[in-house]
Amino acid sequence: MDTNGKKLISILVPAFNEHDALPILYDRLNVLMDSHANYDFEVLFVNDR
Numbered sequence: 662m663d664t665n666g667k668k669l670i671s672i673l674v675p676a677f678n679e680h681d682a683l684p685i686l687y688d689r690l691n692v693l694m695d696s697h698a699n700y701d702f703e704v705l706f707v708n709d710r
Contacts, residue, residue, distance in 0.1 A: 677710040
């Protein structure tokens, strides 16, 4: 649990050669995270080449 009592969800995104798809994914993740306000989220984009 995070310090505010919410569970933390970590999302790891492999991002090598995904330049075109990342803005779309980011927008969709924001919708998801906004709809689950009872959780805290962290999103990690990793260049996995």
